[in-house]
Amino acid sequence: MKNWVEELRSATLKAIADESRRTALRRAVESYTSNKGKALSRLPHLSDLALDVRRIKETSVERMEDLVKEASEAIADCNGHAHIVRNAQEARKIVSEIVGEHKLVVKSKSLTCEEIELREYLEDKARCRILETDLGEFIIQLRGEKPTHIINPSIHVPREEVAKTFSRLAGRKISGDVEALVSFARSYLRDYFIKADVGISGANAVAAQTGTIFVVENEGNARFSTNAPPVHVCVVGFEKVVPALNHAFKVVEVLPAYATGVLMSSYVSMITGPSKTADIEKKLVYGVHGPKELHVVFLDNGRSEMAKHPVLKEALYCIKCGGCLYECPVYRVLSGTFGHNYFGGIGSVWTAYTRGFEKALFAYMCTGCGRCRELCPLKIDTPRLVEALRGELCRLGFKHPKATLFFDNICLQGNPWGEPKALRGSLGC
Ligand code: SF4
Known part of the structure; x- marks a missing residue:
């Protein structure tokens, strides 16, 4: 200290x-x-909508635990698995048990996963290969660095440095042109989405009534990560749960313009249970083109304590x-x-x-x-x-x-510098 x-x-x-x-x-x-x-000049209603979102959050935080329970029940009703965990250690353990050892995992950007250092845990303890698929996360994973912004994790890395990092990975020179860099990441990661055993994501909102997870993104990597592998694990903080779909829609409408300056994000995935069909003789079967298993890990990790502070x-x-x-x-x-x-x-x-x-x-x-x-x-x-x-x-x-020191000086001498009262008086201060 x-x-x-x-x-x-x-x-x-x-x-x-x-x-x-x-x-x-x-x-x-x-x-x-x-x-x-x-974006804001084209969408002037967003400032009022954002205040609506604030009101939704205010009431949701008041009944956070109840909403998490309601969402968990709705997820179970849709044949998903909900897990309520109290701290980072519990969250890492449960995700590790779901994922298993020596697995290939594609992961989309998630502040909540970063909060519990999930990637590092799965790499170290479960010997899994984890690929960050968000471009910014991919860059800093390759560089062995930590995120420096909550939306744009590699904001501190200029294009020239990205080119050096990608060139090292490719074993050939990749130009510093931004389009070439994006194209390299696209071709490098493409096959992994299909080959992965598990996809891990966060969520931007969860509607408690239906257990629907909302994932907002621009790149399309989250959609791949949550859709292509046979198992999807979503780790989400308690505070993301709102009562119903209409509330979650408001959150995802406000977010993009303020987060990335776009009118709307390229993709908003709404996930309610695992993939399913009843097309053959109305017999319900899970796991068609999307994941067969969906696990949602609701993380407290200090949030309920925060909610108690006035x-x-x-x-x-x-x-x-x-x-x-x-x-x-x-x-x-x-x-x-x-x-x-x-x-x-x-x-x-x-x-x-x-x-x-x-x-x-x-x-x-x-x-x-x-x-x-x-x-x-x-x-x-x-x-x-x-x-x-x-x-x-x-x-x-x-x-x-x-x-x-300043405080003690004020108490003792009446000024932060600790000058004797008598002296300051004599100087007319
Ligand atoms: S991250 Fe966005 S919503 Fe959160 S305090 Fe900053 S401006 Fe407000």
Whole structure:
């Protein structure tokens, strides 16, 4: 605990010195901002719809446990398997048991899987081969790096570096042209979708009434990963469950413009149970062209604790669009070092509850400028959350030494610098 300030400081200095990281981020932010502006001008109703989503989230979070149970029952009714797990360890264990050992797994991007370090676990403990199929995740998997943005995990890697990474994999020179890079990833990953034993995904929303999972994406990799292999495992946080289909539709309508600046994502998959048919003599058979088995793992991992906090529960309304990060001045400078898996001010709250408060000390880097609150479609008051989180951190003993010194000085001398009261009086201060 003693060196946490020094650790934050050295990570910050390292990030500031990384020119290539800043170049990649600048390019991405410019493109995102312009695309989002165009999308929102074409879809002016989205700002009101987003506030509707906030109201849905507010009521859903209040009855999170009940909704998870309702969704689990609906999934079982559709011949799927629902598993309710309390922490990361339980989640990894259950997924590992479903997947088995030495299996080939295709995985689509999932913050929740990242939160529990599922890929690393399945590789190490179950000796599985896991292929990240989202382009950004694929890039950082090959580079042995961690995501630096919740929507765009390889945002810190410029195209020139992607070309070097892909060239190493291909054993030949791949040009730095973005289209060529995408084409290489497409051809490399194609066969694996068909050969995989299991597909793993997250979900953007779950409708409790019907047990329907919604997966939003642009690349088409999630659709392949959740459809081609014989077994699909979906890992989803409790907070993603909303009462019914119409509520989930609102979430997926709001998300794309704020997440990637598109009018609508290329694909929205709605999955209700495993693939089935009754076309021959009305006999119901599971596993036609899609998966024969569907497992949905509902993960708590600190969410129900977060829901009990009078202020911090607001973080559970976040739809993980990542919009607040692009224009956060601190994130712009520090990118991947302004968080762990969850980034920025909102990410500090998520990190505290899902990984431990000692991992959320980057909350002290937030300047409280409030830009995130203005940009958030759900109007989440992140500066207020960060302030409340800092209060919790202080109570746990994570006080910044400088702040402690200033506080003691104010109490003793009436000023933060610790100048003797008598001296300040004599100078007319
Ligand atoms: S806090 Fe708001 S802007 Fe930031 S990721 Fe969540 S929903 Fe998006």
